[in-house]
Structure formats: structure tokens, C-alpha cells
Amino acid sequence: MGRGFAVIDLETTGLFPQKHDRIVEVAIVHVSPAGVVEGVWxxxxxxxxxxxxxxxxxxxxxxxxxxPEFSALAPSIASLLRGRVPVAHNASFDARFLAHSMEHAGLACPDLAYWMCTMQLAGTFLQGNRSLADCSAAIGYAMQNAHRASADALAAAALLRAYLGAGHDPAWWDGWLATPGEWPDEPFDTTAWLARTDSDTAPRSVLERLHVDVATDAIDDGALNLDYLALLDRVLLDRYMSATETDDLIRFAAELNLSSTAVRRLHRAYFDGLVSAAWADDHLTADEWVDIRKIGGLLEIDAQTIAGAASKPDAAAPTLTTGFRLSPGDTVVITGDTRRDRAAWFAILTERGLIPKDSMVKKAKVLVAADPDSMSGKARQARAWGIPIVTEEGLERLLGLSAAE
Structure with a gap:
């Protein structure tokens, strides 16, 4: 008799590992031969x-x-699966992705014949249900956080428990448990595993992190550090501060030996210049007011100061923006699964005299990424070449487009 079952769920970048799609989340739920959940990873x-x-x-x-990358996780995944029947909802998908990823990590795993599929078994134990949500509803299991690997794996484990309790021939289940397939004998170590909730608690605030990441002997000499302001202006080009850009600002502040007080003052100077520029024609438009509040929030300007920007300042402050523009002939590269169809973006850019490209080139004026923290080859190359990375919304702003256009 085997040790039980290992219910697996994978979240991936797409559908085809042979076409460079990859796993982005793994969950494994141990289930006893009687259907009891014994552990979740x-x-x-x-x-x-x-x-x-x-x-x-x-x-x-x-x-x-x-x-961690998958290669670092593969040994512990194999350890968690060894001696257990692998189970998944739509097992052909998970088995195919896991086999491809294990192979790239230099490990082998059992083929699909050794996997149990709760979706296929629904035809035996349930009536007219196939999707994980429908099957869960049919057994009275309330799914939460669909498309989070652990939530989906627990839902499939609940299905497995329902199937085990449905009175099917015990010998059939024993046959499965007796042949779990051969998994590599690798050491069990999940210390590097990072659950989704844990990964999302890292501090994002520049000023918050300066207290930790910048030397305590950093100084504030009262001067406007134009190098820091230039990087800040570039970061705010799309009115979004990505984690990568936050890291860049922290690193550069440390190189410049800037204290958190100095950085706070520089942020305020940048904000004051933006407000003065908006009021230069003695009129603050609704779009300018939205922009001021957005920038104020990103720069951690206090609420009272932001609210005061609704009135024209008594004295003009110097404008510290570079006035970045996209001009006809500029090359715009796009990466990732954008909200607007790629062909539609190409048509919009071409109509404005810009040169849209799918591949990264050194003369690109900007890279547009569905997620500006993207780890794609194009994003890594853009960072190496010093090419700004903006969000899709940032590109719309640069072009003067609304999201509906």
C-alpha cells in the first residue's frame, strides 16, 4: 500500500512549456489513503x-x-511526491508542465499514466461537471482564491476525498496506491519556498526602506541632487513606481550617500515643481489635479501638502522634470501580455509615426511592459541599456490616449 496521494496544482505563464511558458506557482497537498489532508506546501x-x-x-x-527558480525547487518537489500517487484536476496539463520543468532541472518523473485526474474521474462520480469550480460546487465545497495554486490544490483534494467516500471498489483505489510511480530520491528542503502571501509583504516605499538600506552616516547638505532627481523623473515617467525602480532609487540614494531626510526634501522639491508647472497658466485642469495627487502619493508627500496644491502656490518652484516625449521616428518595443491587443498597439503607434517592435533594439526610446518588473529578456536588456520601462497606462499617457480609445 502506498503512502497516499499528492495533489498538485501549477500556475503558469501560458499553456505550452515547449514554447517557453513556465511555472510561476506550485502547490502540493498530501492526502492520506482515507482522504485526509496531511500537509500543504x-x-x-x-x-x-x-x-x-x-x-x-x-x-x-x-x-x-x-x-526561487524551478531548478532550486525541483529536488524538494520530487521529495514531496515520492511514494505518492500524483493527482491533479486536468492532470495532462500539470503532468506535461512538471515533466518539462523537471527535465530542464535534470530530474525525471513518472509519465501521465501514473497520474490520477479528478477532472476525468468526475465523469464517474459526478453528473455533468468538469471544471474545478463546477465539481467543487457539486460536492458542496466552497472554493476561495481560484487560480491560486494552493486554493486549487485544496479544492482538488476535496474532490478526491469525495470520490474516496463514494463507495467505489476499494481494490481499484488500492491498485492506484500500489503503483505511485518512481520519483527521484532527492533531499527534502522547503526552506527556500516562498508562499504568495509572504512574497507580497516586502516593503515597497522608498522612504520606508531608506531607514534600513542606506548607511546611518548619510548626509543632507541642503543641495538639490540633480542626479537623483533625474532618476526620479525617469521612474515617474509612467506615474507608476515598480519594485525594480524602487530598488534602483534605494541603491542610487545609497551611492550618493543621501539620508532619508535629504530624499524626502528632494521628493518635495520635485512635487513643488510639478505643482508650479500645472499652475503656470493660472488654471488647474481636472487631469492635472489627478496627476498631482498621483505623484504626491508616490512621493509620500503629506496629505495636507497635496490638498494645498489645489490652490495656486504663492511662489513658483523650479520645474525638475525633463519633459520626456515620444516623437515620430522613435522606436517603441512591447513585451508581455498587454491589456490592449498587440496588433492594436502596433496600429496606434504606426499611425503616430512611431516604430513599434516586438524585439529589443538598442535605439528603442522606451519599452512598454504589461508588468514593469518583468523578468523577460527584453526587460533585462532594456535595463542593461538604460532604456526606460513603462506600463501600458504610461504609454497611453505619453500618447495622450484614454484607456477607452
């Missing part, structure tokens, strides 16, 4: 590429970037 996986369909799995590149 989950971790994000760094796919070393863009995150694919984030609207489905909901994992940010910033979160995945802090997780």
Missing part, C-alpha cells in the same frame, strides 16, 4: 521571463522575482 517560482496571463493567476513580477 506552496511556493511562487521565478520564471525568468515575463509573467504571461497575470489577469488569470494574479502574480506580480515583483513577487515572483523574490522566489
Amino acid at each position: 506552496e511556493t511562487l517560482v521565478n520564471p525568468m521571463r515575463d509573467m504571461g496571463a497575470q489577469r488569470i493567476h494574479g502574480i506580480s513580477a515583483a513577487a515572483a522575482a523574490r522566489a
Whole structure:
């Protein structure tokens, strides 16, 4: 008799591992031969590429970037599966992805014939249900956080328990438990595993992290550090501060030996310049007011100061923005699973005299990423070449488009 079952769920960047899609999250639930949950393990996986369909799995590149790569996780995954029947809802999908990833990690795993599929078994134990949500509803199991690997694995484990209790021939189940397949004998170590909730608690605030990451002897000489302000202006180009950009600001502040007080003052100077520029024509438009509040929040300007920007300042402050523009002839590269169809973006950019590309080139003016923390090859190359990475919304802002256009 085998040790029981190992219910597996994977979240991935797409559908085809042979076409460079990768695993971004793994969950494994141990279930006893009687259907009792004995343990749950989950971790994000760094796919070393863009995150694919984030609207489905909901994992940010910033979160995945802090997780181990699959090759580092493969031995412990094999250990968790050894001696147990692998189970999944739509097992052909998970088995195919896991086999491909294990092979790349230099390990082998049993083929699909050794996997039990709760979706296929629904035809035997349930009536007219196939999707995980429908099957769960049929047995009265309330699914939560669908498309989180652990939630889906626990739902499949509940299905397995229901099937085990349905009075099917015990010898049939014993046959499965007696042939769990051969998994590599690897050491069990899940200390590097990073669950989704844990990965999302890392501090994102520049000023918050300066207290930790910058030397205590950093100084504030009262001067406007134009180098820091230039990087800040570039980070705020799309009105979004990614985790990667936050790291860049922290690192550069440390190189410049800037204290948190100095950085707070620089942020305030940048904000004051933005407000003065908005009021230069003695009129604050609704769009300018939205922009001021957005920038104020990103720079951690206090609420009273932001509210005061609704009135024209008594004295003009110097504008510290570079006035970045996209001009006809500029090259715009796009990466990731964007909200707007790629062909539609190409048409919009071409209509404005810009040159859209799918591949990274050194003369690109900007890289547009579905997630600006993307780990795609294009994003890594853009960072190496010093090319700004902006969100899709940032590109719309640069082009003067609304999201509905």
C-alpha cells in the first residue's frame, strides 16, 4: 500500500512549456489513503521571463522575482511526491508542465499514466461537471482564491476525498496506491519556498526602506541632487513606481550617500515643481489635479501638502522634470501580455509615426511592459541599456490616449 496521494496544482505563464511558458506557482497537498489532508506546501517560482496571463493567476513580477527558480525547487518537489500517487484536476496539463520543468532541472518523473485526474474521474462520480469550480460546487465545497495554486490544490483534494467516500471498489483505489510511480530520491528542503502571501509583504516605499538600506552616516547638505532627481523623473515617467525602480532609487540614494531626510526634501522639491508647472497658466485642469495627487502619493508627500496644491502656490518652484516625449521616428518595443491587443498597439503607434517592435533594439526610446518588473529578456536588456520601462497606462499617457480609445 502506498503512502497516499499528492495533489498538485501549477500556475503558469501560458499553456505550452515547449514554447517557453513556465511555472510561476506550485502547490502540493498530501492526502492520506482515507482522504485526509496531511500537509500543504506552496511556493511562487521565478520564471525568468515575463509573467504571461497575470489577469488569470494574479502574480506580480515583483513577487515572483523574490522566489526561487524551478531548478532550486525541483529536488524538494520530487521529495514531496515520492511514494505518492500524483493527482491533479486536468492532470495532462500539470503532468506535461512538471515533466518539462523537471527535465530542464535534470530530474525525471513518472509519465501521465501514473497520474490520477479528478477532472476525468468526475465523469464517474459526478453528473455533468468538469471544471474545478463546477465539481467543487457539486460536492458542496466552497472554493476561495481560484487560480491560486494552493486554493486549487485544496479544492482538488476535496474532490478526491469525495470520490474516496463514494463507495467505489476499494481494490481499484488500492491498485492506484500500489503503483505511485518512481520519483527521484532527492533531499527534502522547503526552506527556500516562498508562499504568495509572504512574497507580497516586502516593503515597497522608498522612504520606508531608506531607514534600513542606506548607511546611518548619510548626509543632507541642503543641495538639490540633480542626479537623483533625474532618476526620479525617469521612474515617474509612467506615474507608476515598480519594485525594480524602487530598488534602483534605494541603491542610487545609497551611492550618493543621501539620508532619508535629504530624499524626502528632494521628493518635495520635485512635487513643488510639478505643482508650479500645472499652475503656470493660472488654471488647474481636472487631469492635472489627478496627476498631482498621483505623484504626491508616490512621493509620500503629506496629505495636507497635496490638498494645498489645489490652490495656486504663492511662489513658483523650479520645474525638475525633463519633459520626456515620444516623437515620430522613435522606436517603441512591447513585451508581455498587454491589456490592449498587440496588433492594436502596433496600429496606434504606426499611425503616430512611431516604430513599434516586438524585439529589443538598442535605439528603442522606451519599452512598454504589461508588468514593469518583468523578468523577460527584453526587460533585462532594456535595463542593461538604460532604456526606460513603462506600463501600458504610461504609454497611453505619453500618447495622450484614454484607456477607452
